Amino acid sequence: MSSVTKKRPKPRVRNSTHPLQLLPREPSVALFPSKNELLKLFSVVVIAASVAGSCNYAVYFFNRQAKPFCESIDESYDPSADLCEPCPGNGWCSSGKLECFPGYKKHGRNCIEDGIINQTTRELSELLEQHVCDAYGQVLCNEPGRIWFQESDMMEIIEHHLPKNSINMNDDTSTFVKNKVMETVESILETKASYNRIKEFKCPDFLAELHKPLGCRVRQWIYKHLGIMAATLGLLVGLTKFILSIRHKSKLTTRAEQLYEQICEILQENAMRTRSGDNEGEPWVVASWLRDQLLLPRERKHTTLWKKVEELILEDSRIDQYPKLIKGESKVVLEWQVDGLLAEMLKKKFAMKAKAISNLGISSYASDGKKPQIAES
Known part of the structure; x- marks a missing residue:
């Protein structure tokens, strides 16, 4: 008979884990509200409080009654009693009502200027x-x-x-x-x-x-400033006359110098023409003829201009001035006095001028397509 070997059961190993260890060591995050949830909660609380306060104030405002004004003639008013409102300035209070003085108008519960x-x-x-x-x-x-x-x-x-x-x-x-x-x-x-x-x-x-x-x-x-005005006016008139006289003298001198230069040119040309050998004309020129030739009609009325020209002629040593009997009448004539080298220079100048005039005439004929005609001798 075979022997049956009996196995002994193994002893159970006890779990050494403590019951408290089954709980988590840190609380879960889901147990507390988040920051956004806290802000929403705070907003709801604030809105609810505001609505409650507004409703309470509205009920108080609509249910309250305005205090009557204190009598203006009542001197026994006690401010601490708070039974009536003091009467404002510029007004009269009677039976709790306010009446503003003339010149003032009611604005709310006060009196202001109109x-x-x-x-x-x-x-x-x-x-x-x-x-x-x-x-x-x-x-x-x-x-x-x-x-x-x-x-x-x-x-x-x-x-x-x-x-x-x-x-x-x-x-x-x-x-x-x-x-x-x-x-x-x-x-x-x-x-x-x-x-x-x-x-x-x-x-x-x-x-x-x-x-x-x-x-x-x-x-x-x-009338008060008549003296000052007269002096000022006289000063202005005098100053104006002085300025005009200076301007007139300046214009007169300029015009006299222009006439003097023209007379010198005429006398020079006349002297060169008479000394060139043609023996045409006289070497002198009558002064009155020059005056009537050069002066404008309106300038002949003012003798001051020609006197200024005569002064310039007298100061010029190149011009000789002497009387001459012409057609039985004595007249003052002017003659250009030039000798030596200066005469030769003037003669050359006169010849060059005559040549330039001749060339100008020939060129004008050429431009017209015509030949100059020479007179038969």
Whole structure:
């Protein structure tokens, strides 16, 4: 019988892992919200708080009741009681209601100045000042006018120009405007009280000077500065005459020199022609003939020009001037006196000039296609 070998079971090996080790050592990231989720949550909370606050304020605003104004005549008002609102300046409070003084208008729960009334007051003040000063300015110019104006006269002017319909004034507002205008004018104009205690107004002298008529101011300025203007005018006239005389002398001298040069050329050519051997003409020229030949008709009326030319001729040693009997009448003649080398130079110059003129004539004939004709001897 075979022996059966029995195997002993192996002992179980115990797991030595601790139960706490089954948990993770670090918490998972999914357990906490991300940064974007936190921002969204914060935004939702802020919006909810804003909506709640706005609704609460709206309910308070629409459900509240305005406090009444404190009485203006009530001097026992206690600011700490907070039972009524103090009456603002420029206003009168009665039975909890506000009424603004004349010249002011209600703006919310305050009284502010009325711009239209202020503008009307300013325009009336300027108009009244202009009326009074214009009248005094006419008196200063010896014209019909007025110096002093009584208060009643001033009120009439204001009444005449007060635009009641344009700004819908009531009696209180009209009275306020009149008083305001009178206060403004009184600070500008001079005032005095007459024997019966009536106030009178007068424009200051320095303002009246500015309100004189324009023609009067011009006349007074001319009369005041007449001496200076006469001296200035005389100086200008004298200076103008002096400048014109210098200019006239300069033109006269220039013209005389031109005539003198022309006379010298004429005398030179005449002298060269008579000494060239042709024996044509006289070596002298009558001075009066030269004068009538060279001067323009309007220049012959002024003897100063020809006298200036005669002075230049007398100063020239090349020109000889002497009287000569011509046709039974004594006349002054001019003759060019040239000898020696200078005469030869002038003779050559005259010959060259004559040759140039001859060549010019031949060229002009050639350009026309014609031959010059020589006269038969």
